[in-house]
Amino acid sequence: MRTALVIGTGLIGTSAALALAGRGVTVHLADHDPERARTAAALGAGTDDPPEGPVDLVIVAVPPAHTAATLADAMRRGLARGYLDVASVKGGPRRELRELSLDLSAYIGTHPMAGKERSGPLAGTADLFEGRPWVLTPTPETDTEVLNLALELVALCRAVPVVMDAEAHDRAVALVSHTPQLVSSMVAARLREADETAVRLCGQGIRDVTRIAASDPRMWVEILSANPGPVADVLAGVAADLEETVRSLRSLQSPEESERRAGAEGVEDMLRRGNAGRARVPGKHGAAPAAYEIVAVLISDQPGELARIFADATRAGVNVEDVRIEHATGQQAGLVQLMVEPAAATVLSAALRQRGWSLRQ
Structure with a gap:
C-alpha cells in the first residue's frame, strides 16, 4: 500500500491516518466538515488535498448511518482499488450496499476494537490500535487483493486481525461494547440527582463502572441505532438478572429465615456468575487472564x-x-x-x- 484516502476524520479515521502516514503511506483526508480534515492534516495525518487518481485503499470512517452511502459514492467514482469501512456494526452496511446492486468484490467490512471517551481529530493518536483486535468480515466474493490490503492496514496500525462473520460480529459487540456503554450510562445517571454527600463518597469502583459514560451521546445513538436488535437481546438478559437480584435483596429483608437464606443464595449466585464471566475476559496481550x-x-x-x-x-x-x-x-x-x-x-x-x-x- 502506497496511497490511501481516509473519508471521515474523527477519532478512528484520524488515528488510522496518523498510523499510515507515520509508516510512509501517502494519506489523503476528506470529511463533510473541511475544517476537521484540515485539523487532521495539521496533526500530521496526511493532506486534505484530493488525490489526483485512484488510491490503493479507501477507508470510510463515518457514522454507521452514513457508512453505506459514503462507500457507494466512493465505489461509483472509482476512487480506489479496494474499499473498507471501520463502522462498529457490519451487517447493516453490507445489506445496504447489496440493495444498491454494487459489486462488493472490492469491499470488506472491518471494525477496529479501540476507542476513547473523546472524539474528533484532536483525540486521534497513531498508537490507538496497537495490540487491539481489528475485526475483518470477508465473504466468498471478497477479492484476495482487497483482503490483503485490509490485512496490510491492520499490520501498519499494529493491530491484531480477527476474521468473523458480519452477523456474529454484531452480536458480539452488542455484548462486549454496546451493552456496557448503556449499563455504564444507567449507573452514572443515578448520580445525577444524588445528594452531594453521597457523590463525595465516590471511589475507584464507581469511577471504573462509569468511565465510559462520559462518551458522546450523539455518537452512541448512531451506533445503537445501527445494532438495536442484538443490544436489546443482551439487555433483556441483564434485565432478567436485575429482576432476580432485586427479588433476592427483598428476601433478605424478610422476617422468615428461610426467605433470607434463599435471598442470600440468590445474591451469591449472581456474584459467582459474575466471577466466572469476569474470568473469561482476556488478560495481558490477549492471553488467558492471570491472577496477579x-x-x-x-x-x-x-x-x-x-x-x-x-x-x-x-x-x-x-x-x-x-x-x-x-x-x-x-x-x-x-x-x-x-x-x-x-x-x-x-x-x-x-x-x-x-x-x-x-x-x-
Missing part, C-alpha cells in the same frame, strides 16, 4: 512520584504487569495499585518499604 498480586502504595500528588515508583520497581527487578490509581477524595494523595506476578509481590513490597514507600493492605 496487588501491591498498594500510598502516593502523594506531586510531580515525579509515579516515575519514582516504577524506577524503584525496576531496581528491584520486578515487572509491573498493570497499574491502577485510586484517588483519595479531598486529599492530595492516593493509592497506586501495582499488579505483579504472585512470586514478585513479596520482593517488590520489601524493596519499596526499604526505599521509604508506605504500603497498604
Whole structure:
C-alpha cells in the first residue's frame, strides 16, 4: 500500500491516518466538515488535498448511518482499488450496499476494537490500535487483493486481525461494547440527582463502572441505532438478572429465615456468575487472564512520584504487569495499585518499604 484516502476524520479515521502516514503511506483526508480534515492534516495525518487518481485503499470512517452511502459514492467514482469501512456494526452496511446492486468484490467490512471517551481529530493518536483486535468480515466474493490490503492496514496500525462473520460480529459487540456503554450510562445517571454527600463518597469502583459514560451521546445513538436488535437481546438478559437480584435483596429483608437464606443464595449466585464471566475476559496481550498480586502504595500528588515508583520497581527487578490509581477524595494523595506476578509481590513490597514507600493492605 502506497496511497490511501481516509473519508471521515474523527477519532478512528484520524488515528488510522496518523498510523499510515507515520509508516510512509501517502494519506489523503476528506470529511463533510473541511475544517476537521484540515485539523487532521495539521496533526500530521496526511493532506486534505484530493488525490489526483485512484488510491490503493479507501477507508470510510463515518457514522454507521452514513457508512453505506459514503462507500457507494466512493465505489461509483472509482476512487480506489479496494474499499473498507471501520463502522462498529457490519451487517447493516453490507445489506445496504447489496440493495444498491454494487459489486462488493472490492469491499470488506472491518471494525477496529479501540476507542476513547473523546472524539474528533484532536483525540486521534497513531498508537490507538496497537495490540487491539481489528475485526475483518470477508465473504466468498471478497477479492484476495482487497483482503490483503485490509490485512496490510491492520499490520501498519499494529493491530491484531480477527476474521468473523458480519452477523456474529454484531452480536458480539452488542455484548462486549454496546451493552456496557448503556449499563455504564444507567449507573452514572443515578448520580445525577444524588445528594452531594453521597457523590463525595465516590471511589475507584464507581469511577471504573462509569468511565465510559462520559462518551458522546450523539455518537452512541448512531451506533445503537445501527445494532438495536442484538443490544436489546443482551439487555433483556441483564434485565432478567436485575429482576432476580432485586427479588433476592427483598428476601433478605424478610422476617422468615428461610426467605433470607434463599435471598442470600440468590445474591451469591449472581456474584459467582459474575466471577466466572469476569474470568473469561482476556488478560495481558490477549492471553488467558492471570491472577496477579496487588501491591498498594500510598502516593502523594506531586510531580515525579509515579516515575519514582516504577524506577524503584525496576531496581528491584520486578515487572509491573498493570497499574491502577485510586484517588483519595479531598486529599492530595492516593493509592497506586501495582499488579505483579504472585512470586514478585513479596520482593517488590520489601524493596519499596526499604526505599521509604508506605504500603497498604
